[in-house]
Amino acid sequence: xxKVAVSGCAGRMGxxxxxxxxxxxxxxxxxxxxxxxxxxxxPVYSTVAEALxxxxxxxLVDFTQPAVVADNLRVALPAGVDCVVGTTGLSxxxxxxxxxxxxxxxxxxxxxxxxxxxxxxxxFAKAAAPYFPEAEVIEFHHARKLDAPSGTAVRTAQIIxxxxxxxxxxxxxKETEIEGGEGARGALVDGVPVHAVRSAGYMASQExxxxxxxxxxxxxxxxxxRACYMPGVLLGIRSxxxxxxxxVGLENFMS
Numbered sequence: 001x002x003k004v005a006v007s008g009c010a011g012r013m014g015x016x017x018x019x020x021x022x023x024x025x026x027x028x029x030x031x032x033x034x035x036x037x038x039x040x041x042x043p044v045y046s047t048v049a050e051a052l053x054x055x056x057x058x059x060l061v062d063f064t065q066p067a068v069v070a071d072n073l074r075v076a077l078p079a080g081v082d083c084v085v086g087t088t089g090l091s092x093x094x095x096x097x098x099x100x101x102x103x104x105x106x107x108x109x110x111x112x113x114x115x116x117x118x119x120x121x122x123x124f125a126k127a128a129a130p131y132f133p134e135a136e137v138i139e140f141h142h143a144r145k146l147d148a149p150s151g152t153a154v155r156t157a158q159i160i161x162x163x164x165x166x167x168x169x170x171x172x173x174k175e176t177e178i179e180g181g182e183g184a185r186g187a188l189v190d191g192v193p194v195h196a197v198r199s200a201g202y203m204a205s206q207e208x209x210x211x212x213x214x215x216x217x218x219x220x221x222x223x224x225x226r227a228c229y230m231p232g233v234l235l236g237i238r239s240x241x242x243x244x245x246x247x248v249g250l251e252n253f254m255s
């Protein structure tokens with residue numbers, strides 16, 4: 001039985017994770033962690049430190065906010081707790097710094113996206129990138145998302161750049177932006193333009209657009225219900241104890 005604590009348990013994703021963990025026969029929800037509190041029939045602590053003082057758990061699942069996730073991990077990882085993180089907004093450098101705090105045998109697993117479709121989208125983009133001179137990423141999220149661009153978009157751009165092996169885009173870039181229209185060409189992530197849309201009506205969607213002479217290839221993934229993330233979260237919880245150090249991306253656990 002894997003003992004689990006859920007940080008951000010009062011949030012929308014956190015509540016879904018709590019229900020999923022409680023429904024799994026091989027997992028035990030030990031407690032929730034949320035500074036805003038929650039009426040629940042399980043213990044809820046305000047901080048990770050308080051939870052560690054009051055309970056014993058194997059895995060911390062974090063779906064909180066970009067401003068607090070790093071501090072949560074700075075407490076959990078040195079205590080030898082494996083961490084499954086779905087909160088985006090952490091740089092690669094920060095993830096590496098946090099993973100270095102963990103003792104041997106402890107794992108920090110960070111997934112920019114827990115859906116199998118998004119993972120496949122990124123793998124398809126990796127396969128296409130060497131064959132197209134141009135690539136751009138457009139991501140669409142609900143109006144309450146706290147980071148832009150999304151972790152999925154950033155990771156996708158990084159994967160495209162790696163697959164290009166240093167080849168740069170020849171499309172017009174920021175130097176063509178007119179006065180008063182700065183930002184029209186998007187943010188550059190490893191040389192790949194990334195555009196973030198925030199609006200009511202979306203949950204999470206992303207398009208990767210590849211172009212070459214006379215053709216365009218578009219790869220798109222849409223999430224319409226938070227339940228689509230839960231198989232990936234369960235896979236992360238069940239697999240993280242078999243690894244150590246920093247692991248980035250659900251594809252590392254998908255066979």
